[in-house]
Amino acid sequence: MKELLMYFNRFQALPKEAEIAITEICSTLSIKKNENLQSIGHTCRTIYFVKKGIARIYYYKDGIDITESFSTENTIIARVESLFTGTPSRKAIQIVEDAVIVAINAHKLFQLYDTFPSIERLFRKIFERAYVETVNRIESIQFHSAEERYLALLQDTPNIVQRVPLKCIASYLGITQVSLSRIRANIK
Structure with a gap:
């Protein structure tokens, strides 16, 4: 749980009692x-921390x-629209490479x-950051070319091309694999 607690500390330090309560x-x-962590139609009741590996929402x-x-590694993944509404998600979480995941029971x-306001504050900050990242992603699709989005992805996650199938990267960028190949050829 060391990595999870280090991740939390990037947002704010927790009292020792709160750390213990979360790890429990x-x-x-x-x-x-290639296994699904959560399938399409599943109601999300868990927040996941990627300790090792890569996951994707699709x-x-x-x-x-x-x-x-x-x-x-060292990021949170969840189907928050399902988590907060209690409705089944139209999206799934798939493991892209063998992974070690820390599952946090959301209900608990x-x-x-109520017992630890610092935990509530911590997760408010985590979810706020995720919201800003979602807005940035939407704006990236609206205002940047596919090549600019590809270069930004490489800057944020330099080794992603070696770890994730190109068809997943292409669909993430909103382009075909052929277009991605052209972009990659022009960049080299």
């Missing part, structure tokens, strides 16, 4: 490449697999908010 509601999972549109986001976490 966590479990560690080892998930193989959905199907007109029968085509579309990648919404990637989460690499939310119960800790």
